[in-house]
Amino acid sequence: MRSHPDACPGAVELHAAADGGLARIRVPGGTLSAAQWDAVRLAAAELGNGSIELTSRANLQIRGLADGVELGERMRAAGLLPSWSHERIRNIVAAPLDDNQALVDALDAALCADPVLASLPGRFLVTVGASVSGLGGDIGLVGDVLLLAGTDTGVRVSDPVDAVVTAARLFQSLRGPAWRLSEVDDGVRKITAHFGTTDAPRLTPAVTPVAPSPLTPGVPLGRLDASQLPGAAFRLTPWRSLVVPAGTDVTGLITDPASPWHGVSACTGRPGCAKSLSDVRADVHAWVDAPAQTDASHHTHVPGRVPPISILGTRSDKPGAVHWSGCARRCGRPAGDVIEFVATGDGYEEIR
């Protein structure tokens, strides 16, 4: 059990990273208007290092900031920071292809209106919809099903907004130093008992990423440049991809399910992480951009390093997911079947 408060960054309270202040801008439900995206782009270019990261909770991050004061003002003016007191707990991930933003907005408003919930942990997560029900939310909604710690305990609800606020308040009263409901002894049973009427559990939580296409492009390594998608409205997904209107210029994004970028992820690496033994993202770009090897040795060489990095498995025969890390902590490793490459200081070690 952790005994210290979590240190999740917000748009105002920054994380001190090796490359400067890091801000996390919550986007409940992932929906961004064109004006909001332009506000984020300009802030990244004028206050940060010019790039915008997509997180696994469909939020945004800006790096290289001096402080969060001006960013906070800009995000508030853009409608992306409606509550100073609750900003870090506005973690609502929604199924991006469903019509659920109105429900998300109602949940967000109700959570922000309750002063007790301002001190929830920054790790607190609400999921809305079946395709994100397996992401491990503390509280989840799928129709009338109320998930608790990612499990269908049989609780059915008629007022989903009231049910989520009630469950969040109960979690807050029970949690002690815990950050997640799954860490609270008997927490799920106690909240289930509060709701009383239960049904036979019928839902198996799942994670169902949307496939890359011109309307749901992926973002290579989850990082956009401030010059991309000017004037575009879109929806962020928790799989570091976007749902865009037809006709959106998706240059530089992943639209082909057979793209060598599909399924490739990486940790922050240098220069953003002081622990990193390598500029991981640059190495991954070199690996993806290198000509595919078809020889019997099945080795791909990443150029530009001495000695060259030799990696078993070519891009053509790699599995669904490949994750690269700058040190043995292996941050951001996706769940499931994944091949990993971990920096050692003079190359990468493969872990299967």
Ligand code: SF4
């Ligand atoms: S895996 Fe290591 S290098 Fe990469 S972000 Fe985590 S701590 Fe930093």
